[in-house]
Amino acid sequence: MHEVEKVYIRDNGIASALEAWIYRQERDKLDKPYLIEANGKVYTLNDLLREIRLQTEVGRKFEKDAYDMLIDILIDKQAANND
Numbered sequence: 001m002h003e004v005e006k007v008y009i010r011d012n013g014i015a016s017a018l019e020a021w022i023y024r025q026e027r028d029k030l031d032k033p034y035l036i037e038a039n040g041k042v043y044t045l046n047d048l049l050r051e052i053r054l055q056t057e058v059g060r061k062f063e064k065d066a067y068d069m070l071i072d073i074l075i076d077k078q079a080a081n082n083d
Contacts, residue, residue: 014067015052015059022049035062 022030022045035043043051043058051059 014063014070018052018063018066019049022046 025045030045032044033042034045035048037043048059048062052063053059
């Protein structure tokens with residue numbers, strides 16, 4: 001069984017949404033490089049799923065970055081609607 005097939009949904013929140021999003025990706029994308037840090041460390045979606053579940057520094061940063069991006073999108077959308 002592929003690792004993301006074992007996905008579980010924890011509490012509602014950004015971690016759950018990220019897990020669900022990773023789970024919906026095509027299988028051939030799960031083990032390809034997805035994120036490359038400034039130091040050259042490469043993460044696949046499966047790696048990120050593991051980091052999120054273990055709540056490592058990388059997993060928490062990925063969650064925070066996704067949350068920050070979501071807030072920016074919502075603020076931009078609200079500003080566009082107010083114009």
